[in-house]
Amino acid sequence: xxxxxxxxxxxxxxxxxxxxxxxxxxxxxxxxxxxxxxxxxxxxxxxxxxxxxxxxxxxxxxxxxxxxxxxxxxxxxxxxxxxxxxxxxxxxxxxxxxxxxxxxxxxxxxxxxxxxxxxxxxxxxxxxxxxxxxxxxxxxxxxxxxxxxxxxxxxxxxxxxxxxxxxxxxxxxxxxxxxxxxxxxxxxxxxxxxxxxxxxxxxxxxxxxxxxxxxxxxxxxxxxxxxxxxxxxxxxxxxxxxxxxxxxxxxxxxxxxxxxxxxxxxxxxxxxxxxxxxxxxxxxxxxxxxxxxxxxxxxxxx
Numbered sequence: 001x002x003x004x005x006x007x008x009x010x011x012x013x014x015x016x017x018x019x020x021x022x023x024x025x026x027x028x029x030x031x032x033x034x035x036x037x038x039x040x041x042x043x044x045x046x047x048x049x050x051x052x053x054x055x056x057x058x059x060x061x062x063x064x065x066x067x068x069x070x071x072x073x074x075x076x077x078x079x080x081x082x083x084x085x086x087x088x089x090x091x092x093x094x095x096x097x098x099x100x101x102x103x104x105x106x107x108x109x110x111x112x113x114x115x116x117x118x119x120x121x122x123x124x125x126x127x128x129x130x131x132x133x134x135x136x137x138x139x140x141x142x143x144x145x146x147x148x149x150x151x152x153x154x155x156x157x158x159x160x161x162x163x164x165x166x167x168x169x170x171x172x173x174x175x176x177x178x179x180x181x182x183x184x185x186x187x188x189x190x191x192x193x194x195x196x197x198x199x200x201x202x203x204x205x206x207x208x209x210x211x212x213x214x215x216x217x218x219x220x221x222x223x224x225x226x227x228x229x230x231x232x233x234x235x236x237x238x239x240x241x242x243x244x245x246x247x248x249x250x251x252x253x254x255x256x257x258x259x260x261x262x263x264x265x266x267x268x269x270x271x272x273x274x275x276x277x278x279x280x281x282x283x284x285x286x287x288x289x290x291x292x293x294x295x296x297x298x299x300x301x302x
Contacts, residue, residue, distance in 0.1 A: 017247065020240050025256055027237035029107060029263035033271050034225040034233070035095055036103040041222035043215050044095035045207035051226065052087055053200035055234035059193030071186035076194055078184045083195030085175035086238075088202045090168050097164030101157045104274050107264025108148045109165045114254040114294065115141055116173045121250040125180050133251065136293025140258040143287035147261050150279045179242065180250045188242045196234055255294035258287045 038047045063069060071079075098106050118137055121127040184191055216222075244253040262284040268274040 020243060021256055024237060024240040024244060025259045025263060027232050027240070028257075029260050030267050031229065031233045031237065032098070032103040032107040032110075032260075032264050033267045034228045035091075036098050036106075036268075036272060037221050037225040038229060039095055039098050041217040041219055041225075043207070043211035044099065045092060045203055046211045046213065046216065047226070047229075048088075048091055048095055049200055049203040049207040051200075051229050051234055052083075052196045052203065055230045056193050056196030056198075056200055058230070059189065059196065059235060063190050063193060068187075069190065071190045071194070075184040075186035075191065078182045079186075079191040079194040080198035081182075082175055082179055082184075082191075083198035084202055085171055085178060087195055087199035087234075089171035090175060091199075092168075092203060093164050093171060094168035097161040097168060100161035101165055102268065102274050103272060104261075104265040104268040105148065105152075105157050105162075106165050107260045107268075108144060109162070110169050110172065111144055111257045111260040111264075112141070112169060113172055113176070113257045114251070116169075117176050117254040118251040118294075120173065120177050121180070124177060125250060127249055127251050129251075133294050136255070136290040138290070139286040139293065140255070140290030143283040143285065143290065144258065144261055146279075146286075147265070147283035176245065176250055176254060179245055188239055188246070192235065192238050192242065195238070252294060255291050258291050261287060 038044075094106065094110065115137055118127075118129065118133065122129040241253070244256070247253075265274070
């Protein structure tokens with residue numbers, strides 16, 4: 001019998017980042033479909049004010065029960081500002097656009113987020129812009145533009161809705177840069193709750209002033225969409241988004257939005273029956289290659 005001492009071999013630590021990325025992309029993409037379902041049964045501002053308020057109450061309520069409040073007043077103020085940009089403005093404008101824009105096209109336009117984020121991150125945050133990243137972003141632009149151009153040629157989406165969706169895109173780009181510039185130090189979970197509460201407070205009076213409460217059509221589809229938007233969208237997807245921003249950086253994290261066009265089109269086809277042609281799917285190839293180039297780690301110097 002061998003008496004040699006046993007040697008413990010350290011186990012490799014599980015890398016959860018790919019799982020977070022995949023889950024974020026699925027949740028964020030399907031949110032366009034759930035949003036489209038929601039705005040067909042409820043005025044968008046009322047839907048969002050209720051969504052943000054409930055999500056904020058659930059997050060902060062759970063935090064109070066656990067007694068784990070770890071946020072300074074500075075961070076509360078920062079997360080409140082981010083909530084106005086990333087929640088109230090981004091989704092308020094986006095959902096208004098969804099009333100006259102298909103879920104697939106809405107996802108396509110917002111997926112241009114990495115292009116503007118990368119440019120502003122290089123100017124304001126000092127994030128490096130290499131030829132590899134620039135090439136990846138260019139490929140992403142080509143793929144998304146090809147899909148958008150074809151979708152517009154069908155003529156089923158209104159210019160009015162597209163303008164609102166473009167304004168929504170500008171809001172999330174601004175919110176992404178603000179998050180990196182202001183760099184809140186507190187818990188992302190609690191910060192997400194503050195953002196939702198701030199967005200709900202901002203949107204509620206606007207919704208009650210300009211939207212018609214009697215236009216709400218309570219159906220199982222609305223209830224299901226609302227539940228997903230609160231739990232999967234406002235709570236889980238937004239937590240994952242800010243976690244990726246913190247871990248990956250603004251440029252790399254935003255590059256995953258290039259996955260939204262194919263996923264958004266797929267979900268819109270499966271759930272809403274939106275028309276999809278082979279030309280839409282051709283844009284996936286440069287999009288996938290662009291994501292690889294933007295997010296691939298730099299090779300260490302030999």
